[in-house]
Amino acid sequence: MTVRRVMGTETEYAVSAPAASHANPVQLSFDVIGAAADPERSRIRWDYRQEDPVNDARGTRLERAAARPDMLTDEPQLNIVNVIAPNGGRMYVDHAHPEYSAPETTDPFEAVRYDHAGDLLMRRGGGAAGGGGGDRGERATPSSCTATTSTARAPAGAPMRTT
Numbered sequence: 001m002t003v004r005r006v007m008g009t010e011t012e013y014a015v016s017a018p019a020a021s022h023a024n025p026v027q028l029s030f031d032v033i034g035a036a037a038d039p040e041r042s043r044i045r046w047d048y049r050q051e052d053p054v055n056d057a058r059g060t061r062l063e064r065a066a067a068r069p070d071m072l073t074d075e076p077q078l079n080i081v082n083v084i085a086p087n088g089g090r091m092y093v094d095h096a097h098p099e100y101s102a103p104e105t106t107d108p109f110e111a112v113r114y115d116h117a118g119d120l121l122m123r124r125g126g127g128a129a130g131g132g133g134g135d136r137g138e139r140a141t142p143s144s145c146t147a148t149t150s151t152a153r154a155p156a157g158a159p160m161r162t163t
Contacts, residue, residue, distance in 0.1 A: 008104040009115040012097055013122050017130075028129070029093040030081045036091055036098075036125025037083040044084050087117050091125075098122060 015032055017023035034042075053072055054062040064072070082092040088103040100118035105111050 004106045006104050006106055007108065007111050009102045009111060009118070011100045011102075011115065011118050011122075012094065013099065013126075014097060015126070025096045026093070029096060029098045031129035032098045032122065032125045033081040033083060033091050033093055034125075035128035036085075036121050038086045041084045041086065085118070085121055087114060089114060089118060089121075091118075091121065098125070 013032070015025055015028040017028055054064055054067050056062075082090070085091050085100070090101040092099055092101075100122060102111065102114035102118055105114065
């Protein structure tokens with residue numbers, strides 16, 4: 001018997017600007033995501049209306065007054081960089097680093113393809129943000145992307161949200 005599981009990857013990237021001794025990593029991250037954005041989809045905004053950032057999965061609730069402003073993602077934010085990738089994934093700035101969330105799939109080979117596509121998108125964004133033209137992000141200056149990966153999968157039997 002085969003069990004079909006929904007899976008996906010989320011990749012966190014590091015940014016660096018070797019030529020700038022006091023580079024701001026948050027600004028570098030904004031630059032990379034902005035440069036990686038597809039012009040046709042760059043105006044699409046992520047819908048945060050269903051989020052409740054002060055309520056965690058364990059049922060603990062934090063008073064809004066005690067929450068840091070950057071935690072309140074359900075309120076409109078003027079300087080948020082969050083775009084939809086051409087493959088349906090999501091590219092965004094998570095605190096002080098760029099991140100790519102691949103589309104969910106039930107095919108492990110497709111999950112690997114989506115993950116690799118995210119690396120290519122971020123490399124292109126790093127190259128374009130750093131003036132390297134976008135094709136060779138590893139040689140770009142002043143901004144370049146380096147990938148570090150973490151994979152998330154829902155535990156067996158966990159309820160899945162479909163929308």
